[in-house]
Amino acid sequence: MSHNYLGDSKTAETFGMKLLLTSGGIINSTIHNALVDMLGKPIADSNALCIPTAMYGHPWVGPGVKAWQFISGNSKNPMVDLGWKSVGVLELTALPSIDEDRWLPLVRETDVLLVAGGDALYLYHWMRQSGLADLLPSLDAVYVGMSAGSMVMAPNIGEEFVGWRPPTGGDKILDLVDFAMFPHLDHEMLPDNTLANAEKWAAGISVPGYAIDDQTAIKVTDGAVEVVSEGQWKLFTP
Template structure:
């Protein structure tokens, strides 16, 4: 699977061009599924108005409103209660998954509970994450970002990429470079701090930073 892991969506030409290149065809010819699940776990973004804004393409973070051929909604919390043959073929046929931000551990929990985690490695779709939707792909997120807590505790996430992410660098009062350096010091994998004009592109394990802003790699 191909990953485009963003801090704040597809919000500049460089990230947009990277997405089109990964799709291998125009956005207008591509079908998308948006996943709002992470939003429900975070007190700042859901449930309510901001979840609707994301799904409807009325948010400040360009993802759903890029001009897709079609956009559907895939709510992970609903999937365990319906037969797999009602949603797995839909996911296998889609060109791109647009995964909202919110709480990364909440999203991780429902990725696993829904069966999406097992499905992801076999998909040909492009996975486009935003904030927590990107962070969930790391092996863990670090104590700094723990909000919603799983029953077994910890900060472990899916581990489908071998690095961690600190999003919104310099964009929020507490997401400073000093905070990122302290966070990275406690991580056991390479870690990227990225601002809202930056994304990380991963294809077959090869990592490339796509940026019109600021970022820093903290190596081990």
């Protein structure tokens, strides 16, 4: 296990949200303990909203059975199935078509947002279209991302991760933290996710880049950035 303090995120300190940016979900006790610490109360006393939106933009994970597995807590990446007091679904693609007073109170009152992986640019697009992107900095909640759900916090994702193309082009995303992420390092199902390819990716971005495996997460609280890991990770600096 390691708890490595790595400095400050200049952008993240400007808002109240706490971020737990994972590659593969709440997959080990170190990441689980970090989540409970950030919540400040037991998971069983905490209300969650899950956001599957990123899945629909990626051909490997949505729509269909994998989206259902995430929402129902039947996936191999623990997020929804941790024993929350309640879990609701917040589908960002639907929000522009309903009145804000039907969903804004839900988001403002939740303890945690559980944001699925998939396509980061698709997720960013719908965060903007729905209005959630503008709301995030003011939320007093824990944001738990998985893969693309974590990557979306960065200034950009790097050309290697561009799949779904936004109408405006480019690889710009939320820019709420001043680092980028390369998830699923050395994953057995993703032969291209090597440390050598992570280094090439890092050379193409203008901010520090973390390559992390599924046993690793990045915790951001009050601007402080900390890696919590039972696995492998590497920080690349420009």
